[in-house]
Amino acid sequence: WWNDGAKPLESHSPSSQKQTTKENLPPLPPPPSTPSINNLSESSQYPKRPASQPYPTHLKKDKRAVQFRDPYPAPPPPSQPRSNELILKANSTNVNISFKPFKWKKPTDQLHQLIQAASGNSISRRSNACGAMKLLAAKKKNQIPLAQTQNLIDSLAHASSQIPTTLLGVDCRKRAVSTLLHLCSAGDNRILIVKHSSVPEALVKV
Numbered sequence: 001w002w003n004d005g006a007k008p009l010e011s012h013s014p015s016s017q018k019q020t021t022k023e024n025l026p027p028l029p030p031p032p033s034t035p036s037i038n039n040l041s042e043s044s045q046y047p048k049r050p051a052s053q054p055y056p057t058h059l060k061k062d063k064r065a066v067q068f069r070d071p072y073p074a075p076p077p078p079s080q081p082r083s084n085e086l087i088l089k090a091n092s093t094n095v096n097i098s099f100k101p102f103k104w105k106k107p108t109d110q111l112h113q114l115i116q117a118a119s120g121n122s123i124s125r126r127s128n129a130c131g132a133m134k135l136l137a138a139k140k141k142n143q144i145p146l147a148q149t150q151n152l153i154d155s156l157a158h159a160s161s162q163i164p165t166t167l168l169g170v171d172c173r174k175r176a177v178s179t180l181l182h183l184c185s186a187g188d189n190r191i192l193i194v195k196h197s198s199v200p201e202a203l204v205k206v
Helices: 014-024 084-091 109-118 123-137 140-147 152-161 167-183 187-194 199-205
Strands: none
Touching: 109 123, 109 152, 123 140, 123 152, 123 167, 140 152, 140 167, 140 187, 152 167, 152 199, 167 187, 187 199
């Protein structure tokens, strides 16, 4: 069938369509070339580091191991017992004990009241007075002046020699003996206190 001025009819067979598409397709581009593993350092993407350039410190790995605190540490080993020489040396004094002549001092008004209370018969007042004198004798600067005060050692010896019948009496005797012990911390007071007439008898009864 032909018409004047008309194009011929195209055939719709599948073989003709395949032939037409293959002929009209553009050629495929070549596959991209991938650098080999040996040539990675030579590639422009991975430039070489100069030998003079140091390795960056922030890239270095910390090789120190992490140490955690032990919540239950082992107890320290027990200390070895001291020898007899060390015990004697620790309890001995290097103070040069000597007796120096002195003059008895008059007590102040407050100290005079404490001496009278310590020499009295009331156990409660005696205990309070011995406690106050114990606090005064604990200070190093007061030890020599207190020992050289009139009637103070006699009052402490009286309080120490009283046989306690109650807990308050026991506490009173402990305070009096502790006061004498504080006074003996000064080397100049030891011979004075030991040679006092009433102190040895009171210490024997304690």
